[in-house]
Amino acid sequence: MKITTTLFAFAAGTMISSAYTLTVTNQGAFGDPDLPIVDNAGAPLSSGSISVGFFGDDGDISGNAMDFAALITSFTVYGTESALAAGAAPGLTDMVTPANWSVAVPSDSVADQIGKNVYVIFGNAGTIGGSNQLAIWKSDSVFGTEDDAGNGGTAVSLETGKGSLLLGRDTGATLIAGAVTFSNTIGLVTADAVPEPSTSLLAALAGLALAVRRRR
Amino acid sequence: MKTNTLKAAAAVGLSALLVGSAAAQESKSKPVGYETVGYTAGFNYVGIRLHEAPVASGASTTIDFATVTVADGVADALVAGTTYLFEATTGDAAGAVTTVESFDADADSVTLSDDLSDNFADGDEFIIRPASTLASIFGDANDVANSGGGLTSTGSFGTCDQAWVPDGQGGFSKYAYVQGNPFTGTLTGWKDADGADVTAADTALIYSDGVILVGAAAGDVVVSGSVKLQSVALSLTTTFNYAGSIFPAGLTLAESELENSLLSTGSFGTSDQLWLSDGAGGFAKYAFVQRNPFDPASVTGWKDADGNDVDGATVSFDDNSGVIVVRGDSTVRMVTVDSPDFYDEL
Numbered sequence: 001m002k003i004t005t006t007l008f009a010f011a012a013g014t015m016i017s018s019a020y021t022l023t024v025t026n027q028g029a030f031g032d033p034d035l036p037i038v039d040n041a042g043a044p045l046s047s048g049s050i051s052v053g054f055f056g057d058d059g060d061i062s063g064n065a066m067d068f069a070a071l072i073t074s075f076t077v078y079g080t081e082s083a084l085a086a087g088a089a090p091g092l093t094d095m096v097t098p099a100n101w102s103v104a105v106p107s108d109s110v111a112d113q114i115g116k117n118v119y120v121i122f123g124n125a126g127t128i129g130g131s132n133q134l135a136i137w138k139s140d141s142v143f144g145t146e147d148d149a150g151n152g153g154t155a156v157s158l159e160t161g162k163g164s165l166l167l168g169r170d171t172g173a174t175l176i177a178g179a180v181t182f183s184n185t186i187g188l189v190t191a192d193a194v195p196e197p198s199t200s201l202l203a204a205l206a207g208l209a210l211a212v213r214r215r216r
Numbered sequence: 217m218k219t220n221t222l223k224a225a226a227a228v229g230l231s232a233l234l235v236g237s238a239a240a241q242e243s244k245s246k247p248v249g250y251e252t253v254g255y256t257a258g259f260n261y262v263g264i265r266l267h268e269a270p271v272a273s274g275a276s277t278t279i280d281f282a283t284v285t286v287a288d289g290v291a292d293a294l295v296a297g298t299t300y301l302f303e304a305t306t307g308d309a310a311g312a313v314t315t316v317e318s319f320d321a322d323a324d325s326v327t328l329s330d331d332l333s334d335n336f337a338d339g340d341e342f343i344i345r346p347a348s349t350l351a352s353i354f355g356d357a358n359d360v361a362n363s364g365g366g367l368t369s370t371g372s373f374g375t376c377d378q379a380w381v382p383d384g385q386g387g388f389s390k391y392a393y394v395q396g397n398p399f400t401g402t403l404t405g406w407k408d409a410d411g412a413d414v415t416a417a418d419t420a421l422i423y424s425d426g427v428i429l430v431g432a433a434a435g436d437v438v439v440s441g442s443v444k445l446q447s448v449a450l451s452l453t454t455t456f457n458y459a460g461s462i463f464p465a466g467l468t469l470a471e472s473e474l475e476n477s478l479l480s481t482g483s484f485g486t487s488d489q490l491w492l493s494d495g496a497g498g499f500a501k502y503a504f505v506q507r508n509p510f511d512p513a514s515v516t517g518w519k520d521a522d523g524n525d526v527d528g529a530t531v532s533f534d535d536n537s538g539v540i541v542v543r544g545d546s547t548v549r550m551v552t553v554d555s556p557d558f559y560d561e562l
Contacts, residue, residue, distance in 0.1 A: 022510050023485030029510050030482045041284050088508040090480070096485035096521070141546070144455075149428055151456045155486045155544055177510045 018150025019102035020143075022052055024120055025157035028047065030048065031180050033160035036091030037084075040133050042171040044091025045188070049123040049131060051081035052101060052156070054143070056118040061166045065088055068134055068191050071118055071167075078113055078143070079103050080130055091179035091185075097153065103211045105145045105152065113143040118156050119166075124188055133188035135168030146164045160184055242293060246560050250440035251536055255377075255431045261538035262492050263460020264353065264423040266441035268346040273302075275341045281332040291321040291343070294434075299347040301418040302328050303446075307340030311449035311552050313424050316344065348423065350379065350391055351416035353439060357506070358393035358406075361437035368432040369393045373407060377435070380428035382458045383419065384451075391419065397500065414459050424450050426458035426538035445562055449555045450489070450541070457541040460532040466556035469518050469528030475504040477551040480542045482506045486520055488549070491540035492533070499540070504528060 037045045053076045055061060064071035080100040087093040093099075105111055118139040123131025125133045138161050139156040146152035156163070160183075171187040246269070252263050272293040277285040284302075294300060300316040314330040326344070336342075346352075356543040360364035365375035370393070376392035382388055391414055396404040406414040421427060423444070448462045457547040461467055469475075469490070478488035480503070487503035496502055518526040533539065543549065 023483070025481075025483035025485050027483050027508075028481035028486050030506070089510045094483045096483065096487065127561075140352065147456055148380070148388055148390075149456075149458075151540065152544075153542075157486050157545070179510060 003141060018106070018146050020105040020136065020146050020150075021095050021097040021119070021153035022101040022118065022151070024050065024052065025087070025094045025096070025155070026100065026186075027087050027094050028157055028159060030088065030092075032183050032214060033162075034175050034182060035091070035158045035160060035186045036176060036182050037093065037122055037135070037158075038091055038171055038187050039188055040188050042193075043189065044174065044176055045084065045122070046090040046124075047127055048084040048160070049081055049128050049209075050077070050084045050093070050095065051077055051121045051128050052079070052118055052125075053077040053121075054113050054119050055066055057140070058166060064215055065167055066191050068131075069129075071123075071134070072129060075119070076112065076190075078118075081121075081124065082163045084122065089179075090115065091174070091176050091182075091211075099129060106150075107145050107148050109145050115147055116143055117141070117142060117163075118154065120156060120158070121127040121188065122168075122188060131188075135186050135188045135189050137163050138166050139163040159185060217520050231274075233376065246445070247443045248441060248466070249443065250438055250475055251537070252438050253540075254434070254436040255349050255540060256434045256495065257431045258497065259493075260429040260431055261426055261536070261540060262350045262429050263462070263538040264374075264421055264424045264442075265460060265464040266538050267444060268348060268352070268440050269442050270343040272306075273341070275339050275345040276336065278338055279333045279336055281324050281333055282328045284326050284328065284336070284342070287322075288324055288396045291324055292321045293402055294321070294326070294344065297418070299414075299418065300326075300344050301347050301422065302326065303343050303345070304332065304336055305341045305343055306331060307335065307337055309335035309340065309449075310335055312336070313422070313449040314487045315420065315422070317349065317426060335339045346522055347420040348441070349417050350414070350419040353421060354379070354393070354416070354437065362435045367435065367437075369395055369404075371395045371397055373411065374407060375432055377432050377549055378422075380423055380429040380430060381419075383427075386454045388541075391416075408549070423460050423462065424448055426540075428538075430457060442512075443559075444562070445559045447552050449550050449552050452499040452541055452543055452549045452551060455543050455546065457543065459539055459541050461537055461539050462553050463533070463555055463559070464537075464558060465534055466558060467533040467553075468556075469502060469526070469531040471554065471556040472533075473554040474551060475518070475528075476551075478541075479549065480504045480516075481544060482508065484521060484523065486544040486553070488544045489521075489542040490526055491542060492531075492536045493538075495535075498561060500531075501542075502531060516523050535559055 060074040095155045120137045122135045125131040125134040141154045169187045272290045292530040304312045317327045378392045380388040390409040394407045406416045489503045491499040505519045507516040518528045
């Protein structure tokens, strides 16, 4: 994973401890349209890891869906990854401007992430690299810069209509904390959950060969 | 940080420290007063909470997009070259504040900077008052702040006290009173950040917007004028919105009734937040957050950034003439700041 550089802002001759901060939450409504995070068996995730940042291209995700190591390498982390903070119930998280996502991005910065969508990676283990199940959410929220007063940030809502699930699967209606049913989820998947293109291709070729032999 | 000579009045009613003054076309005396706004070196979030007296009022006859037809005499009270604020006081648009783009005394009409016609109907009432300006607050010759000594002024914009006015799109127009340079022939006066001359009397400071006073050194400025008594609508157009707290004494989270118009979700981070400067570079942050249905003990209400319940009646804006309103999402939103209840008796 590439790591963004932390800068320090100076404004009007005064050093200020400014930062551009992120919030990621899926408990805005405590129900639809929030998307709880579940593992590949559909169980609400109560621990794990989370990282925010950006990809150069969505193709980096689809092209590496079977190779998590390559996928993670193509991801540029904003700040540092974090343990997934427990929210109001398993499957929910509420990460409000955690310190490891506070990065100085002065108003005149030309940092690579500026203007790009915020991507969020979820893992089922304590680190993204150590996880064998991942999900990737592409938020409609976009990275920006601080203003000249050193204030800035954006909020990512994990909810239907505010982004898309680029890696993972929606496991459908899920009961959270035995109390509220959410219609859709962000479901983690393993690297073998999606047939490798090469495997699919071989199966297709085998079918084609069979068809050719039958014609003879 | 911000010394408010009016705040002690809140407990006994604002009128205790105010003297009556007849606004030009209002039959009832309106309270006036002054407050001393202190600032420190660095960023200070301030607002204009005392205003020029209204010069006209009335009810609209018709409204056609941004042009309001008014009674005979209303537009006659306006003077060309002055920036005026148009404040809707009744109807669905009550509380809305916008500037007067132009006026026509012959046609008895005023054209506004914003089209209020969706909410401002025939017969709705308004008042018109001059906007505060750089000149009216700090002096055309920078001779108001610091007991007439003025804002810090040097030959370099960067080392002067600066007033930053938000442009509503995340940027600022920046002004300072800069000393002239005898070697280049530049004159002493108000300049923008590009060094261009600025006409202070024409540079409006709209009270619904905050001002960031970037102090090169600590100081204070005395602001005087009349007190706004009615609720005010704020337009939140960016993630970080710098707003004035409008009412010079007695406003609290509870009195503001902002919970009725701010975005409120189950997460502090995606609810609209109010940031009040602590005067030391930090902020006390508040949001109106929905209760957690999985926790029977939780309640919907004002919370701080640590998730603690906050009694809205105990959070005062008296020492914060300016606040930051941080949007929980990226949409434009109108919110209404209600005046303290006791203002109804003034």
